Amino acid sequence: MIGKLPITGELLRGSLLERTVRHTKDCPKCARGEGHQVFVLTVTYPGGRTRQFSVRRERVTEVRRWLSNYQELKGAIEAVCELNHDLLRPERAASRPRRKSHD
């Protein structure tokens, strides 16, 4: 199972949000009420602190893929942790080999 973890460096944690920026002056586009669509990656840290990163439009597809990779890896790690709870059972610890046989 460990060998099947989708480990890659292409990981991002957070949420990708689409926002509309509106300039208050000297912008014909905003004067027409259109505004500009921008993408922002919002990352929340323990304690509630957040950071935001602007994402260029041409990188949005890539960022979405990296966010998806993170979720997939996180899910796989959680699944391994759940399986490892078996190792903590006292009645099994003595008789079972330490190497896990789940896969």
Ligand SMILES: [Zn+2]
């Ligand atoms: Zn504008």
